[in-house]
Amino acid sequence: MVEQIEETKEQQAKRTAWWREAKFGMFIHWGLYAVPAGVWEGRMIPGIGEWIMYRARIPIKEYERLAKGFNPLKFNAQEWVRIAKEAGMKWIVITAKHHDGFCMFDTKLTDYNIVKATPFGRDPLKELAETCREEGIRLGFYYSQTLDWHHPDGMGNDWDFDPAEQDFTKYLRGYVKPHLRELLTNYGPIALIWFDIGTPIPELARELKELVGELQPDTLISGRIFSRRVLHSLGDFREMGDNEIPDHVVEGDWETPATINDTWGFKSHDHNWKSVGDLIQKLVDIVSKGGNYLLNVGPTAEGVIPEPSVRRLKEVGEWLKVNGESIYGTTASPIGMPEWGRCTAKPGKLYLHIFAWPWDGRLEVSGLKNEAKRVYLLADPNRRELELKREGEDVVISVPDKAPDPIDTVIVLEIEEES
Numbered sequence: 001m002v003e004q005i006e007e008t009k010e011q012q013a014k015r016t017a018w019w020r021e022a023k024f025g026m027f028i029h030w031g032l033y034a035v036p037a038g039v040w041e042g043r044m045i046p047g048i049g050e051w052i053m054y055r056a057r058i059p060i061k062e063y064e065r066l067a068k069g070f071n072p073l074k075f076n077a078q079e080w081v082r083i084a085k086e087a088g089m090k091w092i093v094i095t096a097k098h099h100d101g102f103c104m105f106d107t108k109l110t111d112y113n114i115v116k117a118t119p120f121g122r123d124p125l126k127e128l129a130e131t132c133r134e135e136g137i138r139l140g141f142y143y144s145q146t147l148d149w150h151h152p153d154g155m156g157n158d159w160d161f162d163p164a165e166q167d168f169t170k171y172l173r174g175y176v177k178p179h180l181r182e183l184l185t186n187y188g189p190i191a192l193i194w195f196d197i198g199t200p201i202p203e204l205a206r207e208l209k210e211l212v213g214e215l216q217p218d219t220l221i222s223g224r225i226f227s228r229r230v231l232h233s234l235g236d237f238r239e240m241g242d243n244e245i246p247d248h249v250v251e252g253d254w255e256t257p258a259t260i261n262d263t264w265g266f267k268s269h270d271h272n273w274k275s276v277g278d279l280i281q282k283l284v285d286i287v288s289k290g291g292n293y294l295l296n297v298g299p300t301a302e303g304v305i306p307e308p309s310v311r312r313l314k315e316v317g318e319w320l321k322v323n324g325e326s327i328y329g330t331t332a333s334p335i336g337m338p339e340w341g342r343c344t345a346k347p348g349k350l351y352l353h354i355f356a357w358p359w360d361g362r363l364e365v366s367g368l369k370n371e372a373k374r375v376y377l378l379a380d381p382n383r384r385e386l387e388l389k390r391e392g393e394d395v396v397i398s399v400p401d402k403a404p405d406p407i408d409t410v411i412v413l414e415i416e417e418e419s
């Protein structure tokens, strides 16, 4: 075998550059689980929608029947990509195969796929890949490499199979790897593979990484390729727990995958939508700590992104149209987490994100190491200067009485650059 030449830090940084700048992406969990949408035999099944097969211990033979009723005629790749773009999202990650084992793409390895097993008969990933390319948005595939409740040698299904008789290595080498070959050959350039639930065997995880590198050297790999304890040592970025936002600045490349209600895969009775304010502040919070926000939508079995999600994403996008400069391409806060909100940075500029507007017109900024030069509201096209003065260790900015944007008003503070 040819010796693997380890990538240098610079090479890795080059591959990751777009992702570091992009900050806000769309996760899409879409599969057969959208058909029962959280309800099985008249019972509401607790937990996340895409886990229904597991939670209700649905036998393979019964779950398979869902495919016959899966005909998402309202699926429209252009529409989905438009929703992502209008939200200000820069990349999309969609489930190619989730834990239920159903393939949302055309594959020669199993007939248990959307083209062969459903009346729909189309390959939505192909349509999405083409549209993304036309629209200049990057596309990545989620692929469940460890759990597969449908494959006799995949992990996790102990109600149809006897785990003692399973051969995981055979599954990974004979099924997962050929799948990746298809996904990284038939769909053009793929921005990233979002592996999930760490492969328990390091050697096999390494084989997956090598295969991806061989097929598409620029493709990024999520931190969940390998067990969580060693974090992202094999992936290109670290994956936080679902919806987990760290409480301080975290060095290195990382991402928070997050739900917009309480499920990933569509559930008909989950109406616990996060508010627009919450979504914007979460995005800012994550970016101020150095991370990316991968926010999920769960389309229905008809192929529609639920309207409450669409509406919220549109409003986040409107905020980003005005305030995007303070998000895209920024780095983490150099002044920690101020009481009034959050901070993001670019060379020579701090973006002060005010969540809690000062009642007395005085915004105090502590911990500044560089000299403050001038200050203005990001939303002000005329960039009228606000008054700025030094008070001991702090800088005090005179701000209007009322918050121009009660969710997050961004103030730009220009600072002396370190030479």
Ligand code: JFZ
Pocket (backbone or CB within 6 Å): 048, 050, 051, 196, 197, 228, 240, 241, 242, 257, 264
């Ligand atoms: C996984 C999946 O099981 C789930 O269905 C969904 O796709 C989500 C995005 O990822 O769930 C996880 C995996 C890892 C952690 C939490 C949930 N973790 O490391 O905290």
